[in-house]
Amino acid sequence: MASDRHHRLSAVSAVPALHVHQVTVRFGDATVLEDVSFDLPAGAFLAIVGPNGAGKSTLVKVALGLVVPQRGHAALFGEPAGDHAERVGYVPQLKTFDRTFPATALELVVTGLRRSWPARVRPAEAERARAALERVGAAELATRPLARLSGGELQRAYLARALVRRPELVLLDEPATGVDFLAEHDLYDLLERYQADSGATVAMVTHDLAAARYHADMVLVLNRRLHGYGTPDVVMCEECLQAAFGHKHHGHALSL
């Protein structure tokens, strides 16, 4: 797997998939991100790690153009963040999901194609949406109401929605929260398969340091400021993590 990754990264273009330059974000008096800069090469698998409240989700929102930084800027494929939504597949935190909304999994996936809510799903859209659900191993979910899906099933539906438009960059905000270990393992598997197939870049916020170390090409350690950015071997050292997390709790993950 490591050799695959190096092959993938060696073939990438010079324009970074995600360019973040001196980004500072404040919400009221609180500084959430401070002077964060990095370039994510196209084709890489990035894990963004850090303690709760470190600004990880805010960083993803800056990349999506949802949060405009007070200072600095972010660019996707050399263009200002938010300008090319069609090139990005976004998987939000599942906790934002409204379970009272009347919808089927197929309709959710179609929003990834149409970028609006479908009143009637056209046959061509249904075909692509079903294919996307099938790719994530969730073909049987198509007609199921979203409210009835388990955490893992919902995660697959959201992933199918993100991938249906064949994005060049997949941004995931803690997609494994609330799902079991097997579902999380499947998620990495699906993302790696999509990446191998499409050459896309993946950036994912995660709490799972062991998984980050195992699956990611690049790791970004964040706690308001950038505490480390590079390959897992270099960045996930005891000192870097301790500086970001402030304690030795995560030491066990490094030995996995």
Added chain:
Amino acid sequence: MSILDALAFPFFQRALVAGLAIAVMAGLLGVFVVQRRLSFLGDGLAHAAFGGMGIGAFVIVSSGLVGSRLGLFTQPLWFALPFSMVAALVIAWLRRGTRLSSDTAIGVAFAVSVALGVMFFSLIPPDMNLGVSAMDLLFGSILGVRGGDLWLILGVALGSSLVLLLLWGRLGYATFDDELARADGVRTDRLELLLFLLAAVIIAVSASVVGVILMAAYLVIPAAAARLLARTLAQMTVVSVLLGVVSTLAGLALSFYLDVPSGSTIVLTQAALFVPAALFGRR
């Protein structure tokens, strides 16, 4: 006398057409109101319209415009409309711009508007016959719809329904998940503002004719029942409009046969449709 005989009366025809027009636009709007947990917004804006009416009635009386050649424009509605729109903007700003939740923001606008309405209506000399009273505006009378009111309601129903249908996909997406829609380039802040302003216009115009309470019912009950019956947002929208239409037809017919007030019969008919939906609808 049968219901067919009643249909020959122009006042009954006007009530029927006005009721159906309100059922359609409130049914469409209600889907987004209910799904965004803004059911209280209908009450808040309807009462804001009441406050605006009170101010309007006082201004018209004290400036001697009653019965002037300005005709329709001397109705309190023309004060209620901008007042409700400002109230909608204030609620939208309190929601997005402060830490207050929707119900609190609406509660503030609600209380202030009712207080203003009651105060200004009390300042009007009792011998001034303006054709509207505080009680009329709260409880309304769908059978008292006048020709000019009907055209106004039809115009607002046509315009607002068209806008709601054109924006349905984007409104639905933003209602499902504001952040996801924004990430896809949907300007959800502008959409919400437009939704609030549309709600203000629909509610002010309808409430001025059929009363604050009937309007609030039209906005919430059919959409809430539809939510319990539908599996998709499109189904919910169709069922919401249909339940509004059916409750208008059945409510007016029942009120005719039972000789009871038409507005409250329509609300109770809506409730009669809601109960089985709540008992037997999807969980």
